[in-house]
Amino acid sequence: MEANWYSGLTPVPRGHDLVFEAYAKGEGVTGQAYLGVLVQARKEEGESRILVMSKCDALQGTNDWTPLRLRCHVPPESTHVWLECGMYGTGKVWFDDLSVKVEERAEEYPPPGANLLENPSFEEGARGWHIFLEGTSVPPLCSTPRGVRDAGGVLRLENRKGTPASAHTGFYQNMCGFSGKKGTLTLSGSIRAQSVTGKAWVDVVAFGTDGSLGFMVTRELVGDTGWEDFRYPVPVDGKWASYMVRLNLEGEGALYVDDLQAVFH
Numbered sequence: 336m337e338a339n340w341y342s343g344l345t346p347v348p349r350g351h352d353l354v355f356e357a358y359a360k361g362e363g364v365t366g367q368a369y370l371g372v373l374v375q376a377r378k379e380e381g382e383s384r385i386l387v388m389s390k391c392d393a394l395q396g397t398n399d400w401t402p403l404r405l406r407c408h409v410p411p412e413s414t415h416v417w418l419e420c421g422m423y424g425t426g427k428v429w430f431d432d433l434s435v436k437v438e439e440r441a442e443e444y445p446p447p448g449a450n451l452l453e454n455p456s457f458e459e460g461a462r463g464w465h466i467f468l469e470g471t472s473v474p475p476l477c478s479t480p481r482g483v484r485d486a487g488g489v490l491r492l493e494n495r496k497g498t499p500a501s502a503h504t505g506f507y508q509n510m511c512g513f514s515g516k517k518g519t520l521t522l523s524g525s526i527r528a529q530s531v532t533g534k535a536w537v538d539v540v541a542f543g544t545d546g547s548l549g550f551m552v553t554r555e556l557v558g559d560t561g562w563e564d565f566r567y568p569v570p571v572d573g574k575w576a577s578y579m580v581r582l583n584l585e586g587e588g589a590l591y592v593d594d595l596q597a598v599f600h
């Protein structure tokens with residue numbers, strides 16, 4: 336179950352950073368509650384394209400009022416910005432004291448050589464990662480056990496028995512601020528498959544400033560595997576507004592992920 340409240344933002348702060356803040360309170364949230372920003376570019380004929388789809392750290396379970404914050408870059412090509420207060424799963428969420436600020440980044444962004452992913456090694460649970468479901472309404476079992484690979488945490492995502500072969504679940508995280516930038520985004524990490532009947536993989540979805548979508552896929556795992564390292568260069572040629580890293584699982588089984596890095600040079 337998903338519920339969202341959207342509000343359009345005008346004027347559109349093209350070429351600037353947007354900081355969206357609010358307080359949220361949760362009662363028995365089984366999924367996640369979050370703030371989101373959706374940036375679109377609409378052509379005159381009405382066709383709308385997504386440039387950025389960003390979500391903040393999520394609230395889970397039962398919490399008193401908690402500050403949530405999301406920062407994202409609004410590409411120069413943007414025509415519409417939507418602010419979202421959303422949740423999925425069951426439970427109750429309250430939002431209050433919403434605020435939006437437009438800011439400049441003092442430093443160069445994306446910072447060259449830095450890992451652009453939040454909580455890339457799952458040492459803080461699943462903070463910074465957002466779940467998606469396609470072809471099923473049953474969320475995967477998700478945990479971040481410690482001591483599986485080393486002393487630290489890893490992400491474990493499991494599609495239960497009976498999950499249809501076409502069901503596609505996983506986690507994603509967005510990285511924005513790439514309009515006009517040139518270089519290479521190198522994605523690396525370690526993944527492992529356990530009794531996967533379909534396939535398990537990591538990919539990058541690129542949102543083009545012209546509305547195109549690019550998919551760049553790392554190696555797919557099936558069945559049972561050990562930990563496998565991957566390293567994948569994603570070209571950054573100025574025509575992509577934002578990138579989304581996705582951790583994907585199709586069919587039954589479990590996917591383990593650890594030590595992700597997304598570095599721009």
Ligand SMILES: [Ca+2]
Binds near residue numbers: 458594
């Ligand atoms: Ca780890």
